Amino acid sequence: MEWYVTLTIVLVPLFGLMLAGLPVAFAFLAINLVGSYILMGGFSGVEQLVLNTVGSVTSFTLIPIALFMIMGEAMFRSGIAIDLMDTLDKWFGKLRGRLALMAVGGGVLFSTLTGNSMGSIALLGSSLTPEMEKRGYAKPMSLGPILGSSGLAIMIPPSSLAVVLGVIGDISIGRILIGIIVPGLLMALLYVLYILGRCHLQPHLAPSFDVPKVSMGEKLTATVVNIVPLSLIVFSVVGVIFLGIATPSEAAATGAFATLLLAALRRRLTPKVFGDTMFSSANISVMVLLIVSGAVTFSQLLAFTGATFGMVDAVLSLDISDDAIVFMMIMLVVFMGMFMGPLPIMLITLPIFVPIVQQFGMDPIWFAALFLVAIETGATSPPFGAALFVMKAVAPKGTTMGDIYRAAIPFILLDLLAILLIFFIPELVTVPVDLMFR
Amino acid sequence: MDRTLTQLRRVFSRLNLFCAVIGAVLLSMIAAIICSEVVIRWLGGASQLWVIEVSEYALLFITFLGAPYLLEKNLHVVMDLVYDSLSGRWRLILQLMNATIGFVLCAVLTVVGISVVIEQYELGVRLVTVMRPQSWWITAALPVGMALMTVQFLDQIIRTLRGEVL
Amino acid sequence: ADPVQINAVTLAPRSVYITQPFAQFVEEVNERFAGEIEINWRGGPEVMPPFGQAEGVRNGAMGMTYTSPSYYQGLVPTSGTMNLSFLNYEEIAATDYHERMTELHAEQDLAFIGEIPATQLNFQLYMGEEVTGLADLEGKRIRVFPTLLPLVQALGAEPIVLPMEEIYTALERGTIDGFMQGPLGQAAQFEGLVETVVQPGVYRAGFPVLMNMDLFNQMSPDLQERFTTFLREDFAPRMDNIWAEDIATERAAQEAAGFNYLMLSEEEAARYEAMAMDAAWAMTAENAGAEIAAELREMLDR
Numbered sequence: 001m002e003w004y005v006t007l008t009i010v011l012v013p014l015f016g017l018m019l020a021g022l023p024v025a026f027a028f029l030a031i032n033l034v035g036s037y038i039l040m041g042g043f044s045g046v047e048q049l050v051l052n053t054v055g056s057v058t059s060f061t062l063i064p065i066a067l068f069m070i071m072g073e074a075m076f077r078s079g080i081a082i083d084l085m086d087t088l089d090k091w092f093g094k095l096r097g098r099l100a101l102m103a104v105g106g107g108v109l110f111s112t113l114t115g116n117s118m119g120s121i122a123l124l125g126s127s128l129t130p131e132m133e134k135r136g137y138a139k140p141m142s143l144g145p146i147l148g149s150s151g152l153a154i155m156i157p158p159s160s161l162a163v164v165l166g167v168i169g170d171i172s173i174g175r176i177l178i179g180i181i182v183p184g185l186l187m188a189l190l191y192v193l194y195i196l197g198r199c200h201l202q203p204h205l206a207p208s209f210d211v212p213k214v215s216m217g218e219k220l221t222a223t224v225v226n227i228v229p230l231s232l233i234v235f236s237v238v239g240v241i242f243l244g245i246a247t248p249s250e251a252a253a254t255g256a257f258a259t260l261l262l263a264a265l266r267r268r269l270t271p272k273v274f275g276d277t278m279f280s281s282a283n284i285s286v287m288v289l290l291i292v293s294g295a296v297t298f299s300q301l302l303a304f305t306g307a308t309f310g311m312v313d314a315v316l317s318l319d320i321s322d323d324a325i326v327f328m329m330i331m332l333v334v335f336m337g338m339f340m341g342p343l344p345i346m347l348i349t350l351p352i353f354v355p356i357v358q359q360f361g362m363d364p365i366w367f368a369a370l371f372l373v374a375i376e377t378g379a380t381s382p383p384f385g386a387a388l389f390v391m392k393a394v395a396p397k398g399t400t401m402g403d404i405y406r407a408a409i410p411f412i413l414l415d416l417l418a419i420l421l422i423f424f425i426p427e428l429v430t431v432p433v434d435l436m437f438r
Numbered sequence: 439m440d441r442t443l444t445q446l447r448r449v450f451s452r453l454n455l456f457c458a459v460i461g462a463v464l465l466s467m468i469a470a471i472i473c474s475e476v477v478i479r480w481l482g483g484a485s486q487l488w489v490i491e492v493s494e495y496a497l498l499f500i501t502f503l504g505a506p507y508l509l510e511k512n513l514h515v516v517m518d519l520v521y522d523s524l525s526g527r528w529r530l531i532l533q534l535m536n537a538t539i540g541f542v543l544c545a546v547l548t549v550v551g552i553s554v555v556i557e558q559y560e561l562g563v564r565l566v567t568v569m570r571p572q573s574w575w576i577t578a579a580l581p582v583g584m585a586l587m588t589v590q591f592l593d594q595i596i597r598t599l600r601g602e603v604l
Numbered sequence: 605a606d607p608v609q610i611n612a613v614t615l616a617p618r619s620v621y622i623t624q625p626f627a628q629f630v631e632e633v634n635e636r637f638a639g640e641i642e643i644n645w646r647g648g649p650e651v652m653p654p655f656g657q658a659e660g661v662r663n664g665a666m667g668m669t670y671t672s673p674s675y676y677q678g679l680v681p682t683s684g685t686m687n688l689s690f691l692n693y694e695e696i697a698a699t700d701y702h703e704r705m706t707e708l709h710a711e712q713d714l715a716f717i718g719e720i721p722a723t724q725l726n727f728q729l730y731m732g733e734e735v736t737g738l739a740d741l742e743g744k745r746i747r748v749f750p751t752l753l754p755l756v757q758a759l760g761a762e763p764i765v766l767p768m769e770e771i772y773t774a775l776e777r778g779t780i781d782g783f784m785q786g787p788l789g790q791a792a793q794f795e796g797l798v799e800t801v802v803q804p805g806v807y808r809a810g811f812p813v814l815m816n817m818d819l820f821n822q823m824s825p826d827l828q829e830r831f832t833t834f835l836r837e838d839f840a841p842r843m844d845n846i847w848a849e850d851i852a853t854e855r856a857a858q859e860a861a862g863f864n865y866l867m868l869s870e871e872e873a874a875r876y877e878a879m880a881m882d883a884a885w886a887m888t889a890e891n892a893g894a895e896i897a898a899e900l901r902e903m904l905d906r
């Protein structure tokens with residue numbers, strides 16, 4: 001069967017079930033059940049589905065998502081996030097979009113944590129969005145920047161996906177980690193320019209207000225009280241990795257602990273706040289993990305059908321220039337990201353793509369950087385990009401999937417712009433790498 | 439009949455909540471053991487080899503123990519593009535369809551899940567890890583959660599047939 | 605009759621060096637047994653998680669797997685012994701080892717077709733700092749996967765279990781001091797981080813080819829015989845020593861990347877090798893039973 005036929009047969013019912021209102025996780029599960037029954041020998045296939053579903057959740061790489069949820073919920077419920085925003089208002093009250101910019105800043109800061117974009121969204125989405133909305137930020141300016149900047153998690157070292165890319169593609173991990181920094185910062189810059197521009201054109205999206213004149217002393221006091229202690233959290237996350245005290249996944253736990261500790265020191269960690277934090281972070285983790293497990297097993301099924309290899313072959317057999325082939329590879333990765341997770345995409349494409357890129361005489365590090373931006377773009381792309389469902393799980397009540405799609409799209413376009421820039425200006429990747437590894 | 443139903447609902451509702459609370463406790467435990475692993479190693483102590491593994495298993499149980507509670511409260515992530523704008527009959531029809539699909543799905547996975555657990559138990563299959571636990575009690579998380587969700591979807595079917603919009 | 609259709613899955617993706625021999629196996633089998641056997645290679649870990657592949661073959665969701673012996677020790681506790689030898693394939697094949705493995709797999713309802721050997725792909729110790737002898741390893745934090753745990757403990761080092769994607773950052777930041785892996789693919793990945801590679805490597809590599817029992821029984825006894833014999837006596841011996849060139853290329857790359865080779869003295873090397881075997885066999889005895897461990901070790905020891 002042609003790959004696009006298989007893909008249609010699988011994706012249309014999936015989308016149909018979701019549109020009909022079956023919860024996303026169960027829609028995946030339903031397709032997985034029918035698919036494994038038909039493809040993998042009847043009930044043997046269903047037994048395998050049970051094993052694969054269990055295996056997909058029993059994974060250390062997913063643990064940071066749950067731990068970030070604790071951080072985000074604790075920051076939100078103990079009022080740490082609100083204090084932070086109050087202080088920012090005191091300094092920059094007149095700057096339109098300051099909270100959106102703060103979200104991008106948060107994305108950059110926590111990008112020093114490993115993990116995929118889901119962790120960042122869990123953290124920033126739960127701690128920032130409710131308060132941003134309360135302060136009059138429209139969805140495109142509250143959800144969008146978080147969705148956009150969450151992907152920086154994989155673009156700024158340490159990055160577990162970059163390491164996996166190095167391992168599967170047999171490319172220098174050290175060089176990839178250096179090579180992705182400038183593209184990551186470039187993306188952050190594009191997001192900032194976009195936020196400033198859009199807030200200028202549509203001021204109602206991110207209200208500014210005339211801050212009552214605040215004295216310098218008051219500003220400084222607020223900073224010392226509300227922002228300086230946050231360095232404890234930042235250290236417990238970034239510092240411990242940098243000093244080799246904890247691995248990136250472990251740092252998510254020390255970060256969660258530090259956040260709770262800070263809340264306790266400020267006498268805001270009542271038993272109720274603690275209980276609510278743990279209960280609600282566990283709940284949101286469940287929503288996310290159930291979807292992730294459904295999506296992972298779905299990817300496995302799709303790989304079994306051969307449709308994914310069909311896509312790869314179709315791209316490679318196009319009668320176009322080498323440059324165009326590589327560009328199409330990257331676009332294919334974005335496309336696959338709309339309905340598959342990063343790891344399966346890497347396993348399917350990298351062993352085939354990397355040798356071809358090398359054969360074309362192109363720089364594999366440059367390709368790796370493009371590849372990661374593409375993975376990150378796909379993860380936030382409708383309809384099934386996993387990051388979008390995570391956002392739905394953490395966003396304030398009343399946020400619709402449509403809101404999330406609309407908020408995501410400008411940032412996807414910016415990511416595509418970043419891909420184009422990196423594609424046509426390889427020096428963005430190669431110059432830092434050459435400087436570091438002479 | 440209605441009274442029995444109400445009582446049954448209350449029993450399962452408590453059961454779901456109980457499982458979800460266990461999930462939250464397990465999550466706290468994950469954070470605690472990973473933090474203590476970091477601190478112990480930092481102070482020069484030996485790495486606790488079981489920490490990663492236990493966290494992984496806990497994550498699995500959090501997921502399947504917590505899912506029934508979320509289903510009861512209608513908190514699972516839903517693609518609301520079309521669904522939320524519907525009302526009246528169409529909404530009920532889709533609701534019935536979804537509840538039925540969910541019911542069949544979870545029932546099948548409960549039954550097959552149990553048979554996998556029994557098979558693993560009889561064969562003595564173990565996970566290939568440091569702790570080498572028997573696989574069956576890890577796998578058991580799935581049928582437990584699925585069974586409770588089967589009940590929830592059944593309740594959704596009953597409610598829908600009585601015309602309730604969920 | 606129609607050919608027996610076999611869906612196959614492998615421990616690593618297509619086009620990765622470790623699955624090259626299996627690709628060739630599929631090609632040769634489909635040609636030589638045309639009309640009788642047709643292997644349809646579905647892919648690697650992207651299709652089925654590596655640690656679940658043997659169970660998937662057992663329950664019939666997949667027809668065949670080309671996997672690592674240590675990935676299904678939980679199902680066939682003796683499978684890991686395939687790594688525990690310093691003999692080459694021909695020497696092992698001359699014993700009853702493969703026949704015995706066939707029986708042990710059959711007890712768990714798995715058809716052991718044979719192994720695709722790679723004696724040269726042993727396990728090496730990569731350290732992020734200078735090491736001058738085994739004594740230097742004491743107290744060092746070394747990332748292992750569970751099979752190698754007993755050896756690292758025997759060395760007096762401290763084993764750490766980490767997901768693969770964390771090795772790089774952990775080594776870079778000093779959370780771990782080293783790790784144990786095969787000889788290929790390390791130069792490119794760990795350039796700038798690895799200081800010492802301890803030589804010699806230990807154990808051997810061999811990748812079992814397993815089949816679902818019902819599917820295997822769909823073949824006539826004659827076909828079963830020809831199929832197993834083809835793998836064990838024709839194909840496997842040809843594959844055992846194909847890695848020399850790759851290893852040499854990789855070694856040059858490792859040296860260019862700044863890896864230094866520590867050649868253990870003859871006395872230390874012997875002690876290291878003995879330690880590796882004793883520790884692993886002790887673990888096997890514990891998990892699979894002392895009697896069967898002793899019986900298999902008899903066949904595999906030098």
Ligand code: NA
Pocket residue numbers: 147148149150151152376377380411412415
């Ligand atoms: Na983005």
Ligand code: NA
Pocket residue numbers: 110111112113114115152153154155156157158159160
């Ligand atoms: Na990162």
